[in-house]
Amino acid sequence: MKHQTLCKKLANQIEKNTKHLIGTKKASKTIKIGADGKPTKKIDLIAEKTAINYLSNKNIQLITEETGLHRFGKPQHTIILDPIDGTYNATNNIPLYSTSIAIADKKLKQIKYGYIKNLNNGDTYKSDGKTSKHNNQKITVSNTQNLKNASISYYGYNKKQRQQKERLNEKVHRIRTLGCISLEMCYVASGKLDAFIDTRGAGSTDIAAASIIIKGAGGKFQPIPQKFPTKHVKKQIKTIATNKTIHKEIQKTINQ
Amino acid sequence: MKHQTLCKKLANQIEKNTKHLIGTKKASKTIKIGADGKPTKKIDLIAEKTAINYLSNKNIQLITEETGLHRFGKPQHTIILDPIDGTYNATNNIPLYSTSIAIADKKLKQIKYGYIKNLNNGDTYKSDGKTSKHNNQKITVSNTQNLKNASISYYGYNKKQRQQKERLNEKVHRIRTLGCISLEMCYVASGKLDAFIDTRGAGSTDIAAASIIIKGAGGKFQPIPQKFPTKHVKKQIKTIATNKTIHKEIQKTINQ
Numbered sequence: 001m002k003h004q005t006l007c008k009k010l011a012n013q014i015e016k017n018t019k020h021l022i023g024t025k026k027a028s029k030t031i032k033i034g035a036d037g038k039p040t041k042k043i044d045l046i047a048e049k050t051a052i053n054y055l056s057n058k059n060i061q062l063i064t065e066e067t068g069l070h071r072f073g074k075p076q077h078t079i080i081l082d083p084i085d086g087t088y089n090a091t092n093n094i095p096l097y098s099t100s101i102a103i104a105d106k107k108l109k110q111i112k113y114g115y116i117k118n119l120n121n122g123d124t125y126k127s128d129g130k131t132s133k134h135n136n137q138k139i140t141v142s143n144t145q146n147l148k149n150a151s152i153s154y155y156g157y158n159k160k161q162r163q164q165k166e167r168l169n170e171k172v173h174r175i176r177t178l179g180c181i182s183l184e185m186c187y188v189a190s191g192k193l194d195a196f197i198d199t200r201g202a203g204s205t206d207i208a209a210a211s212i213i214i215k216g217a218g219g220k221f222q223p224i225p226q227k228f229p230t231k232h233v234k235k236q237i238k239t240i241a242t243n244k245t246i247h248k249e250i251q252k253t254i255n256q
Numbered sequence: 257m258k259h260q261t262l263c264k265k266l267a268n269q270i271e272k273n274t275k276h277l278i279g280t281k282k283a284s285k286t287i288k289i290g291a292d293g294k295p296t297k298k299i300d301l302i303a304e305k306t307a308i309n310y311l312s313n314k315n316i317q318l319i320t321e322e323t324g325l326h327r328f329g330k331p332q333h334t335i336i337l338d339p340i341d342g343t344y345n346a347t348n349n350i351p352l353y354s355t356s357i358a359i360a361d362k363k364l365k366q367i368k369y370g371y372i373k374n375l376n377n378g379d380t381y382k383s384d385g386k387t388s389k390h391n392n393q394k395i396t397v398s399n400t401q402n403l404k405n406a407s408i409s410y411y412g413y414n415k416k417q418r419q420q421k422e423r424l425n426e427k428v429h430r431i432r433t434l435g436c437i438s439l440e441m442c443y444v445a446s447g448k449l450d451a452f453i454d455t456r457g458a459g460s461t462d463i464a465a466a467s468i469i470i471k472g473a474g475g476k477f478q479p480i481p482q483k484f485p486t487k488h489v490k491k492q493i494k495t496i497a498t499n500k501t502i503h504k505e506i507q508k509t510i511n512q
Contacts, residue, residue: 088407088430092448095351095377121351121377151344162425169418174344177433192348 001058003103004126007115010054011099014083015119017050018043022120023093035068036203036233043090047083047099055079061106063231065205078104080111080208080229084119086180095120100182102208108229114209114216116182125186127216134190141219141243142191147171147253149194150246153184156199164199164254171253185210185241189217194243195250201236204229210241220244222251257314259359260382263371266310267355270339271375273306274299278376279349291324292459292489299346303339303355311335317362319487321461334360336367336464336485340375342436351376356438358464364485370465370472372438381442383472390446397475397499398447403427403509405450406502409440412455420455420510427509441466441497445473450499451506457492460485466497476500478507 021027027043034040048066055062059073064081079101084090086097097120103113116125125134132139144150151174156165169175176193178184181202187193189210198207208229211221224238242250277283283299290296304322311318315329320337335357340346342353353376359369371382381390388395400406407430410421425431432449434440437458443449445466454463464485467477480494498506 092443094434094443094448095374095379118351123351157425162422166418166422169413174435175433176435177431178350179430179432179434187348187350192350 003113003128004115007101007103007113007126008124010051010081010101011115011117011119011124013054014047014050014099015117018047018084018090018119021046022090024091028087028091034066036065036205040066041087041091044084044087051081051083063205063233065203065233068233069231075106077112078106078108078231080104080204082182082203082205085182085206089179090119094179096178096180096183098180098182100206100209102212102229104208104229108231111208111212111229114212116186116209116213118183125189125213127189127213129212129216132189132213132216134186139190139217141189141214141217142194143245144194144243145245147246147249149173151176151193152195152197152250153178153181153187153193154197154199155181156197161199167253167256168197168250181206182210186213188219188241188243189213191243194246196239196241197250197254198239199254201238203233203235204231204237205233207237207239214241218244220247222247259369259384260371263357263359263369263382264380266307266337266357267371267373267375267380269310270303270306270355271373274303274340274346274375277302278346280347284343284347290322292321292461296322297343297347300340300343307337307339319461319489321459321489324489325487331362333368334362334364334487336360336460338438338459338461341438341462345435346375350435352434352436352439354436354438356462356465358468358485360464360485364487367464367468367485370468372442372465372469374439381445381469383445383469385468385472388445388469388472390442395446395473397445397470397473398450399501400450400499401501403502403505405429407432407449408451408453408506409434409437409443409449410453410455411437412453417455423509423512424453424506427505437462438466442469444475444497444499445469447499450502452495452497453506453510454495455510457494459489459491460487460493461489463493463495470497474500476503478503
C-alpha cells in the first residue's frame with residue numbers, strides 16, 4: 001500500500017473511532033501512565049487501539065505514544081505515531097487536535113513520509129521530503145526575515161525555559177501557544193507561523209511527521225541534541241523549527 | 257427583531273462576505289488605521305462594511321472596532337461589534353476567529369445580550385445574562401478550585417505584564433495564547449479553560465459579548481479599571497474573567 005493511502009486510512013479510522021469522545025468529560029479520564037511517562041487518557045487509548053488493530057495484519061513496526069514499540073509480521077517500515085496530538089484540545093473541543101503519522105525505514109535512519117490531519121476540520125498536511133502539501137496544495141515556509149515581524153509558537157515551562165521565552169518575547173511580534181504541536185509545526189511549514197520552539201522537549205511521536213513536512217516546505221527542523229528519530233518514546237527532544245531565514249537569530253536569542 | 261435573530265443574521269452575513277478571504281494574503285493587507293488605533297486589514301473592513309450595510313435601515317446605534325460610532329434611525333439599542341476577532345488567525349486560516357456581537361441599551365448602561373460565532377466551524381455561544389449556551393446547549397464554568405489544576409489563557413506584552421504572567425506560570429497547570437480573545441472567553445464560560453487574563457487591555461468591542469456570556473455561565477468578569485462598556489473604542493480595558501472560584505487567587509498573584 002502506498003504511504004499516502006496507508007496514512008489517510010489510518011487517520012480516518014482514528015477520527016471515526018474517537019469522534020463520539022470529542023469535547024466529553026469521559027474522554028479525559030486517565031486510564032494509565034503511557035510509554036512516554038505521561039498520563040494516558042481514554043481518548044488516547046481508544047485512538048491507539050484503533051491504530052494497533054488497523055496495522056496488526058501488515059508487515060510493520062509501530063512506535064506509538066502510549067504503548068511504545070510493536071512489531072507486526074516482517075517489518076519493512078516503521079510507523080511513528082501520535083494517534084491524538086493535542087489531547088487537552090480534543091477533550092475540550094478546542095478545534096486544534098490531530099493525528100500525526102511518520103513513516104521511516106526499518107532501522108529508523110530516516111523519515112520517508114509525514115502525514116498530519118486536523119481531526120476537527122479535516123485539514124491535512126503531508127510530505128515526502130521533497131514537496132509538502134496542505135490539502136493537496138503545495139506549501140512553502142514564510143519569507144519573514146526579521147524577528148521583529150515574526151509570529152512564533154513557543155513551549156517552555158521551567159524557569160530557564162521561561163527566561164528564554166522572555167528574551168524572544170522582547171524581539172518577536174507575536175507569540176502563540178495553541179496546544180497542538182504537530183499542527184503548530186505544520187503552520188510553520190505553510191507560512192502561517194514563522195517558527196516553532198519547544199524547549200521542554202517532545203517525543204519522537206509528536207514531531208516525526210512534522211519534521212519532514214517542514215523540510216519539504218523549505219524550512220529548517222533542528223532536534224536538540226538527541227538522536228532523532230528514536231524508538232524510545234520517553235526521550236524528550238527539544239526542537240526548533242523555522243522558516244530557515246530566522247533560524248540563527250532564534251538560536252542565538254535562546255542561547256544568550 | 258429578536259436579539260438572537262438579529263445577531264445570527266448579522267454574523268451569517270459577515271461569514272458569507274469574508275469567506276473568500278480566509279487564509280489569503282490579500283485579506284491581511286493594511287487598508288488604514290482603525291478607530292481603535294490599530295491597523296485595519298482588508299478582511300476587517302469588508303466585515304465591517306457588511307455590518308454597516310445590514311444595520312443601516314434599522315433603529316440602532318452601532319459601535320464597531322474599525323470605524324467607531326454610527327447612528328441609524330432612532331436608536332433603541334446599541335450594538336457593540338467586533339466583526340472579525342482573531343484577524344491574524346483568519347488571514348492564516350488557523351481555525352479560531354469569530355464575530356462578536358453585544359446588544360446594550362441606548363445609553364450603554366448595561367449589556368443585554370451577547371452572541372459569538374466561530375466563523376471557521378460554526379460554533380456559537382450566546383447569553384441573555386441568565387443562561388449561556390453553546391450551540392443551544394446550556395453551559396457553565398469549570399469547577400476547578402486550585403490554580404495548580406488550572407488551564408488559563410493569558411495576554412500581556414510589556415515587561416511588567418510578562419512578570420505577572422511569570423508569577424502565574426509558576427502556579428498554574430497550563431497556559432495558552434490562542435489569538436482569538438472572544439472565543440477564549442467563551443472557553444472560560446463553557447469550562448474548557450478556567451480563566452482568561454488580558455493585561456494589555458482590549459477594546460469594548462472585543463470583550464462586550466463575552467462578558468455577558470461568562471456571567472450567564474456562572475463565571476466572574478472583571479474589567480479594570482475603565483468604564484465598561486464604553487463607546488470609546490480606543491480605550492483599552494484590562495480584563496480578568498474566571499470560573500469565579502479561582503478569581504481571587506489569580507488577582508492576588510497578578511498584583512503581588
